[in-house]
Amino acid sequence: MIITQHHSISTLVQEGRALAAAADTVSFDLFDTLLIRRIHDPDMVKPAVARYLSSRAARMGISKTWPYILKLRNAFEKEQRQETGLRFADQEARYPDYMGRVIEAVFGPQNDDRLLQELTDYELSLENAVLVPRVELAAWLKELKTQGKRLLIVSDIYLPASHLERLVAHAGLLEHVDAVVSSADTFLAKASGIAFPLLKERFGLRYDRWLHVGDNPISDGLRPQEHGITALVLRDGREKLRKSLAKRYCEYSLSQHFYRGRALQQLMLPLEAENISRHPLYVQGFNVFAPLFAGFIQGVAEHCLRSDIRRIYFFSREGWLFEQIWNEVAPRVFAGAELPKVSYLYVSRMALAPASCAHAGLDREHADIVFLPAGNRDFRDVCRVFGLQAEPFTPYLAKHELTQETVLSPAHEGFLMKNRIRFNEMLEEEEGFQAEVRRQTLPANQALLRYLEEQDFFQQTDVALVDIGWLGTIQRFLHRAIAHRKDAPRCHGLLFGASRGIPYPETPRNQLRGMVYDRDRFDAAASAMLANLDLFEEICRAPHPTLNAYRLADNEAGYELVFRRSDDAAAKAEQAHSEQFRPLQEGILAGAKQYGTAAALLGFTFAELKPWLNYLLLTRLAFPKTSEIEAIRQQQHLDDFHGQHQTQVPLTGNGLWERSAFALRWQPFLRTELFFRQIRMRLKGF
Incomplete structure (x- = not known):
């Protein structure tokens, strides 16, 4: 026939x-x-379902590993097929029958079908996620x-x-x-x-x-x-080829961690009607930054579950996007587990800096932070950063032979070390200078505490503070502002990247960790992100203006969040740039959704995916194509922490992402030279 x-x-x-x-x-x-499946083997859904049941069991104090549950499922399904084969021509099985047996074997006899229904809903949601018409x-x-x-x-x-x-x-x-x-x-x-x-x-x-x-x-x-x-x-030969590629990458991933990320991205790819023409930035967001940020969020979730941290606060303007990525990734990858509660916290360096001085004062370590940006020069910049009125400090400055305009930064002409020493001596005056600092900054601290109380911050024993990075300044200021309270939670800072340009004051109650990159854990490939840190902030930037201050409101228990103006030239330029990057963020969120499904199916941990994330950083940040640099090169980065003073030191870097298109195209070995220069800097501890 x-x-x-x-x-x-x-x-x-x-x-x-x-x-x-x-x-x-x-x-x-x-x-x-x-319908076609993104996966090459329909049985790839089964381990994910077994992990779901294992997590549900763990929440009830029942210790059953997912391989054990998967083995039960396969055994009960096989038994039913053998039984039906004795009565019918086809050895068929019925999902509710054998999965009901699995549930009873793990959880004991059930009084109703509620758990089976929840399990069925989860498995069908996975099927829907991988099926494409x-x-x-x-x-x-x-x-x-x-x-x-x-x-x-x-x-x-x-x-x-x-x-x-x-x-x-x-x-x-x-x-x-x-x-x-x-x-x-x-x-x-x-x-x-x-x-x-x-x-x-x-x-x-x-x-x-x-x-x-x-x-x-x-x-x-x-x-x-x-x-x-x-x-x-x-x-369909083309469909057969697609499946064979997915199968090959999954087989490679069994022995080589590098291919685990490649297999994951293969399952993320759009199919059929999804595969339409997209903006180049959307494609870049989907293929490059979605795995990087989603992998970071997976690492955050793993850390919190492992450390029993039940509350996560996403920080600063980048946290706005990270929270959305969390909602796409964590519930899929960790289905069945009791995930921490998450919320977005309005914070910034400028808003927290004054609040950090209300009880601890302004010490030398934190005053030095002001002069890290080369655009800051004198005491007026100290006052701007820490929200101080300069005039009340005139007697203390005069006592130490200083003025508001005395140059305190070595990056500026007129700097004398003796003036910096005098400034440091002034910081040691507790009754005069420090008392005035505390007086002026106390309202900001009180407003911050009211805001945090409203966010249930002090009801937690441990909190994860998730931010883009880099120095941990925001967490430093926040912890300093709350450290005087007995109910202050232990703060676990989880950063996308920790460049640690200055030492971070870690204690058992205040810790900082870079998930994708941390200078304290040498990782040459991941350090490629240092080629353009501002780029990550621009990509993740929230649509709202940055927060400038916490202010007490007129009513007794009230506070106000004071945001930066959005109608000046700098803000409008930033808004235009954010609008230009909108397709990039759309691609990131679409990719994060597919990442969540693929990661749930494959079951790889953040550590197992890390080699692939390093590869993305290395190829897209240290060795990108010229066209890739031109498409997403930094255009508008607003930094209120940075002063406006002109300096002897060039404010623009000499890195790869600042080079001209001509140099990028025609200067041989430029990328290799700059990458190895960066590695040498890392080895020297910078």
Whole structure:
């Protein structure tokens, strides 16, 4: 018997249209015909479901590993198939039956089906996440519906028809078909051919007026033709190649950690109708920055679950995007686990700096931070950063032979070391200078504490503070502002990258850790992010202006968040740049969603994905193409911490991302030279 096979959808649909003219009924296979999976093996869903059950069990104090649960599932499914094989021609299984047994084996006898329903919902959500409709076949199915054909979807699978209907509905096809039929309901399948007489009787069909479309030469070709049903079989070579690539990367990943990230990104790729023309920045966000940021968020979640941290605060303007990425990644990757509660905290260096002095004063270490940016020069910059009025300090300055304009930064002309020594001596005056500092900054501290109390900050024993990086200045100021309170929680700073340009004052109650890069843990590849730190801030920038201050309100318990003006030239330039980067953020969020699904299926940890993240940093930050630099090169970076004074030291760097397009294209070995220069700096401890 000759089976009609087509190696492209277009030719199959073309012939199908001609054959359908003589048919009253058209039936379609579901998987690998109407819908394709991102994964090469349908069983890849099972370990993720086992991890979900293991996490649910752990929350109830039951210790069952996911491999044990997966083994139970496979054993119970096999047993049911053997039992049905004794009564029916097909060795079929039914999901609710054997998964109900798994639940009882793990959790004990159940009084209701609530847990089974939750488990089913999770597995079907995973299936929906990996299933994509074939565009041409879906369009043809809808066309057939308008012609008045009876349309059936028929599948040999362990999921009952009621479950399949949810998958078909998610694909947008349920309203166009008359029925969805599964072998799990009758244990009679297409594979033996018995399903076709059953359908004929159930729906009153005629074999000679019936067209069946599927992808299996036996179940969808030979068996229906044995009953006189016209059959078309799809043998899509391009789809087979895609699956073989995914399979190859997954096999490589078993022994080589580098390929774990590559396998993950293979599963993230858009398919069919998703694969449309996109803005180049969207593509860059999806392929490069989404894995970097989503991997970082996965690492944050792992750290919090491991350390039993139950509350996460996303920091500063970058935290706005990180919270959205968390919502896409964490619930998918850690389904079943009790994740920490998360919220976004309005903070900034400028707002926290005054509040940090209200009880601890302004010591030399924190005054030195002011002069890290080369644009800051004198005492007026100290006052600007720490929210101080300069005039009340005039007597203290005069006592130490200083003025508001005395140069205190070695980056500026007129600097004398003796003046810096005098300044440091002034900082040691507790009764005079420091008392005035505390008096002026106390209202900012009180407003901050009211804000934090409203955010339930002091009700926690441990909090994770998630930020982009780099020096940890925001966390430094925040912890200093709250350290006097007995109910201050332990602060666990989790940064995308910790460049640690200045030592961080770590204690058991105030710790800082760079997840993707940390200068204290040498990682040459990850240090590539130092080539352009500002770029990450610009990419992640929130749509709202930066926070300038915490201010007490008129009412007794109130406070106000004071944001930077959004109508000056600098702010408008920043807004225009953010608008330009909007496609980049859209790509990041779309990629994060796909990352969450792929990571849940593959089960790789952040540490196992780290080699691939390092590869992305190295290739896109240290060795990018000239076109990539020109597309996302820094254009507008607003830094209120940085003063406006002109300096002897050039304010612009001489790194790769500041070079001209001519140098980037025509200067041989430029990228290699600058990368190894950076490595030498790391080895020297800078």
